[in-house]
Amino acid sequence: MPQAPAQQRNPQARTKDTFVSPIVESRRWLDGLTLPPDMPLLNLSQAAPADPPPDGLRRAISNAALSDDSSHLYGAVLGRDDLRAALADKMSRHYAADLSAADVAITSGCNQAFAATIAALCGEGDQVILPTPWYFNHKMWLDMQGVETCPLQVGEGMLPCPDAAAELITARTRAIVLVTPNNPCGVEYPGGLVQRFHDLARSHGLTLIVDETYRDFDSRTGPPHSMFQNPKWSDTLVHLYSFSKAYRLTGHRLGAIAAHPDHLLEIEKFLDTVTICPAQLGQTGALWGLQNLDDWLAGERQELLTRRAAIEAGFESLAKQGWRLLGCGAYFAYVAHPFAKRSETLAKRMVKEAGILMLPGSMFTPDDDPAGARQFRIAFANVDTDGIKTLFDRLKNWAA
Known part of the structure; x- marks a missing residue:
């Protein structure tokens, strides 16, 4: 035969x-x-x-490892309820807004937050507008998903221009990505500029993905932008964050997404397939950090x-x-x-x-x-x- x-x-x-x-x-x-x-x-x-991380945070992780059996088991795909609530509270204070735990998901690092967001937004051959110089892992993930990157050249002050972005929009465009404070350039995008990108995305039915991994080191006081103050912010905005830089939790791989609950349901499919749940001990550390490490x-x-x-x-x-x-x-x-x-x-x-x-x-x-x-x-x-x-x-x- x-x-x-x-x-x-x-x-x-x-x-x-x-x-x-x-x-x-x-x-x-x-x-x-x-x-x-x-x-x-x-x-x-x-x-x-x-x-x-600071000693107190490390002790919180150590104590959980020894005394909290649940820290060694599967947890909720979108993260622990108490951590989601604490991050929503922190964001509400930071942006002078009103977010709830239902608006927030915890991910295994901010790179995964971006990957999950793209997976929930884009299909083969879709386009995403990415300012250049870009964060290379964003470009790498788009490449690996068969999503076309449309480079948006920055202008004076290493700032992207919404008018230039508008010229790149096609029927295949699904999202615009901003990173502020920026990686690799370091610049802080003015709130008015970010709002113009939000308005552009909304007018074309696109998603604006804003990665604020470095927001805790912004030189400005007060909210860096006002997008979260709009009750309909989640119709357009997906926000990404990282605990790695703020609390030195790089090895624990913890990030976050703020988005519409319906969008998080789609993201949950990706997260459940890839990691099932964020690392429990890292979430314990992040929660302790949010509660104790402001100063x-x-x-x-x-x-x-x-x-x-x-x-x-x-x-x-x-x-x-x-x-x-x-x-x-x-x-x-x-x-x-x-x-x-x-x-x-x-x-x-x-x-x-x-x-x-x-x-x-x-x-x-x-x-x-x-x-x-x-x-x-x-x-x-x-x-x-x-x-x-x-x-x-x-x-x-x-x-x-």
């Missing part, structure tokens, strides 16, 4: 539709690297806290603002050599270099010759965008003001 032909392996699997993560790629540059003792590595590549988080914010000021003040020495500071805020500075060589070539040399690891702008832009070859992202969350001074000293003395 003849055998059925063996199944052919798909030569173009979804993961082959996108690029290697810049974080993974840049770590490869460190393989076999040996630096002089007087030039330790300055790692400015990744925007993540390097220190563990501590205010201190963390002030430290990041101090580092931002050090970047802005110290950049003058580089400006004299032709560098330009394009954006700065939250965890990031985004800069243009003065050299003839491309940023990806310079980045690899800089690791070996100056002990500096930072990501080239080409990792945040389309392949055909020449701007990326002239730019770098500096992630300064893990270097103090002394480290920032060291960065500028090394760059001043480095000849490309």
Whole structure:
């Protein structure tokens, strides 16, 4: 009896539709690297806290692990009710709005929040408008879902323009994505600008996805925008958040989505299929943080603002050599270099010759965008003001 032909392996699997993560790629540059003792590595590549959470939060997780049996079992797909309620309360105070637990879902990291949102909004061949320079994981996920990314070039001040976005809208457009404070550029989008994007999305029946992972480190006081104050905000807005940066919970993978309850029902299908529920112990830590760490988080914010000021003040020495500071805020500075060589070539040399690891702008832009070859992202969350001074000293003395 003849055998059925063996199944052919798909030569173009979804993961082959996108690029290697810049974080993974840049770590490869460190393989076999040996630096002089007087030039330790300055790692400015990744925007993540390097220190563990405060002791009180760690004790809350430890106690739950030992005494709360439910922390080791499956939980609700959209997260614990008490955490959803606490986050809704925090958001209501932050945005001077009125959110409820039914408007909020907990996810396994903010990347998953974005992935779940896209899965609930888009099908094969749909389009999403993404400002560039973009957060690379957003682009990677759209690639892997067969969703076309429509790059929206930023303008003056590294800010996207709603009028330019309007010109990109087609019958296949499903959403516009904003990140504020921005990754990779650091800039804080003015509330009026965000509102204009909201109005644009609403007028075309689109969803506005706003990722505010770094909202706790915004330099402004008061609500950064007024969208949540509109009783019909969830007709248009999907809001993403991360506990990782605020409470140093990166290893516990906790993010959140605020959206219309009907939209969360669709998102629940994705979450139930992928992770079933967010990690229980991480949720315990996030809840304790929301309830107890407001003052501590205010201190963390002030430290990041101090580092931002050090970047802005110290950049003058580089400006004299032709560098330009394009954006700065939250965890990031985004800069243009003065050299003839491309940023990806310079980045690899800089690791070996100056002990500096930072990501080239080409990792945040389309392949055909020449701007990326002239730019770098500096992630300064893990270097103090002394480290920032060291960065500028090394760059001043480095000849490309």
